[in-house]
Amino acid sequence: xxxxxxxxxxxxxxxxxxxxxxxxxxxxxxxxxxxxxxxxxxxxxxxxxxxxxxxxxxxxxxxxxxxxxxxxxxxxxxxxxxxxxxxxxxxxxxxxxxxxxxxxxxxxxxxxxxxxxxxxxxxxxxxxxxxxxxxxxxxxxxxxxxxxxxxxxxxxxxxxxxxxxxxxxxxxxxxxxxxxxxxxxxxxxxxxxxxxxxxxxxxxxxxxxxxxxxxxxxxxxxxxxxxxxxxxxxxxxxxxxxxxxxxxxxxxxxxxxxxxxxxxxxxxxxxxxxxxxxxxxxxxxxxxxxxxxxxxxxxxxxxxxxxxxxxxxxxxxxxxxxxxx
Numbered sequence: 402x403x404x405x406x407x408x409x410x411x412x413x414x415x416x417x418x419x420x421x422x423x424x425x426x427x428x429x430x431x432x433x434x435x436x437x438x439x440x441x442x443x444x445x446x447x448x449x450x451x452x453x454x455x456x457x458x459x460x461x462x463x464x465x466x467x468x469x470x471x472x473x474x475x476x477x478x479x480x481x482x483x484x485x486x487x488x489x490x491x492x493x494x495x496x497x498x499x500x501x502x503x504x505x506x507x508x509x510x511x512x513x514x515x516x517x518x519x520x521x522x523x524x525x526x527x528x529x530x531x532x533x534x535x536x537x538x539x540x541x542x543x544x545x546x547x548x549x550x551x552x553x554x555x556x557x558x559x560x561x562x563x564x565x566x567x568x569x570x571x572x573x574x575x576x577x578x579x580x581x582x583x584x585x586x587x588x589x590x591x592x593x594x595x596x597x598x599x600x601x602x603x604x605x606x607x608x609x610x611x612x613x614x615x616x617x618x619x620x621x622x623x624x625x626x627x628x629x630x631x632x633x634x635x636x637x638x639x640x641x642x643x644x645x646x647x648x649x650x651x652x653x654x655x656x657x658x659x660x661x662x663x664x665x666x667x668x669x670x671x672x673x674x675x676x677x678x679x680x681x682x683x684x685x686x687x688x689x690x691x692x693x694x695x696x697x698x699x700x701x702x703x704x705x706x707x708x709x710x711x712x713x714x715x716x717x718x719x720x721x722x723x724x725x726x
Contacts, residue, residue, distance in 0.1 A: 405584065406582065407581070411560060426454065428455050428479075439520060469515065473510045522575045529702065537669055548639065548641070600634065606632045606656055607631065612639060622720060658687070659683075660692040666699075672695055
């Protein structure tokens, strides 16, 4: 075991994957000698050469188009989009080509070996072009997987599983956690399952569900609620697509209540899909309406970032409202 922050864990996972499989290559804007804007790819070019870790032109559509071609011909590309906000020029390539190539070719070709890494989310005073959470846009696309880690241990295991999965994976990294803290991470090779949520804490009164950096938020809110005698069950969804409805439904049938927290805006956010599915499966078990604590329906504000964020205080207030319904 070694102490690593989220960035170091991601870098370690890339080193592990590239050492194990010579077909793995990493590319994106400034990822080569510079190591990327957050330094997630530091020293990869020195270790593996310019043929396997290299800079691309500043064109996201080109990065993913190039990655699609490599993946369809047997390479294992890990493409970096510098910020989640910059992924939209590549949207057509991802949803119309990456996700559909296997179906479109009747299984003759696939982009299944492609992993797209991108930092996402706010909390770093990045303003509205460096703080967005675009996961719900892609969750509407069959053929993709979407994975979001909450800490360094999760990041390494989930990234290795994503790179080796036989489906294209969008791996979204909560950028405000990059250097926020360190955790124990095995230096050996290991994988964590995709599409499987994790129950972090068992409880009996309410289920709190989140992913990525928002896990810390619901944990803080749960600590506050437990001082009032509320028993909170905490679940990290980990994978947005496919998402683990069974684990969430089992929890809600036990607690009778569900609160979903995500940083993306409320309207059309992935919490909507979860709420619809859970009320369908757990309707007769629900003691109160499903609660959503999310970002505001406004462009991400720089000056009012703290007001925008669905923090532990907003979550605590929503827990109290849900329990007193």
